[in-house]
Amino acid sequence: MPELPEVETVMRGLRARLEGRRIVRAAINRPDLRWPFPEGLAARLTGAEVLGFRRRAKYILMRLSGGDSVLIHLGMSGRMNLSIGIPNAAITHEHMSIEVDDGWRMGFVDPRRFGSVDLVKTAEEDQHRLLAGMGPEPLDDAFSAAALNAALKGKRTPIKAALLDQRLVCGLGNIYVCEALFRSRISPVRLASTVVGARAARLVPAIKATLTEAIAAGGSSLRDYVQPDGELGYFQHAWKVYGREGEKCEVCPGEPGCTGIRRIVQSGRSTFYCGRVQR
DNA sequence: CAAGAATCCTGTCAGC
DNA sequence: TGCTGACAGGATTCTT
Secondary structure (H helix, E strand, O other): OOOHHHHHHHHHHHHHHHOOOEEEEEEEOOOEOOOEOOOOHHHHHOOOEEEEEEEEOOEEEEEEOOOEEEEEEOOOOOEEEEEEOOOHHHOOOEEEEEEEOOOEEEEEEOOOOOOEEEEEEHHHHHHOOOOOOOOOOOOOOOOOHHHHHHHHOOOOOEHHHHHHOOOOOOOOOHHHHHHHHHHOOOOOOOEHHHOOHHHHHHHHHHHHHHHHHHHHOOOOOOOOOOOOOOOOOOOOOOOOOOOOOOOOOOOOOOOOOOOOEEEEEEOOEEEEEEOOOOO
């Protein structure tokens, strides 16, 4: 699924194409995704002007004239398609779509239906139940080594699991946690409360750099991600450890005692790491 | 209260 | 080729 960089990329693509346009048509094609679509969503969309977009954590917020914002989460398999002239019937798993006044249409496609759509008053976006408990944005200055230290204090869980907890810091998912831990040379099985001092000082910039580079690359993807500008080809990121079980990590070749990148399961999710480099 | 497991759903891929 | 089982980027809700 889209993690922070992918959501940021999708949001920017939507902004570039839809901001300032008026919605002339809206369609909701099923009653629910993860939760029911909000009452009257199509009516609220139709005729509204798209004032702007922002991202918070892994959510996209589309601000409408009339005081409402649409809150969108892409779930595991969600993607946004921008196109001209493709009829609804041609697209499977397109659960929601809008068309704006220059003919472009946005389709929300989500086979697994873990995504969600809700309406929220623009003035109260951050008080929405899905955003209220959200941790700091990892790219904000407020996310510092000191802040991370405070958040990890007393956490009796592996650092891998802690970083996936969106209340602690938001936007990270399974891939970028693996990558950031490798970059900072911290073992994913290390107890979160012991990530202090030099390790915490390495981890914060590693997270920021990992995310920043991915955003710069235009977001990254696995098999079913489509760039929001409508291009068919999709970008495949070169992960350093994710999905590389058995390979040597980039700092290991020639080093004694290297067993290659390992895959383990932590709280039901795959973790990839190098046991020699990450401590 | 905190931490781990189960859960929602479909598609893909490896192995037989 | 066709079937089966494992697995997939999330995050809420349920159990322990």
